[in-house]
Amino acid sequence: MKKIITLLAITGLLTLQSCTTSGSFEIAPIATTEVFEVTTSFNSTNNFSRLVTFNPPIYSSDVVLTYRLSGSNSQGDVWELLPETYYFNNGALDFGFKFDYTNRDVRIYMIGNDLQSVSTNFRLNQVIRxxxxxxxxxxxxxxxxxxxVITALNIKDSQIQKIDL
Incomplete structure (x- = not known):
């Protein structure tokens, strides 16, 4: 009996959670697998960072994975999972790519001491999924x-949503 009451209480809370005081309703996040592709450049103008907004927001329990196209080989495109870090020969940090996310957006950014000196091959026209x-x-x-990941989630290339920034 306690389990049923608890279940009903949680269901009621979740239902009421999307109500606002004005009587309108927020759009609930959608629990789907999605892939977004953005081509961006990292430079001092954008502080070596790019923000991509989710509309509608995702569930806070969802996981966001971010990959950078690093090249291609005989098997196809090569995607690197972020964070991705590059080091000098002496082991010191040269530069890298990181990201953080909320249920409303993901921010992809570069780290390093002298990002302006990083080769344009790593900064300009970067394809991010x-x-x-x-x-x-x-x-x-x-x-x-x-x-x-794409195979496990049964995502086809035609389902990848390209975002223009």
Whole structure:
């Protein structure tokens, strides 16, 4: 009996959570797998950072994976999972790519001491893919491999949403 009452209480709270005092309703986040692609350049004008906004927001329990196109080989495109870090020969940090996210956006940015000196091959026209993974799949997939993630989530190239920034 306690379990049923608890379940009903949680259901009621979740239902009422999207109500506002004006009587209108917020659009609830959508629990779907999505892949977004953005081409961006990192420079001093944008503080070596790019913000991508989710509309509508995603669930806070979802996982956001971010990959950078680093090249291609005989098997196809090579995608690197962020964070991605490059070091000088002496082991000191040269530069890298990182990201952070909320349920409303993801920010992709570069780190390093002298980012303006980083080769334009790493700064200009970078192709980034952002994969929204529902929490139910997050533990069971190999996140290090873009190919494994896309295969496990059954995403086709035609489903990738290109975002113009």
């Amino acid at each position: 952002i994969v929204i993974v529902p929490a139910s799949y997050a533990k069971s997939i190999n996140k290090n491999s873009y190919s494994d």
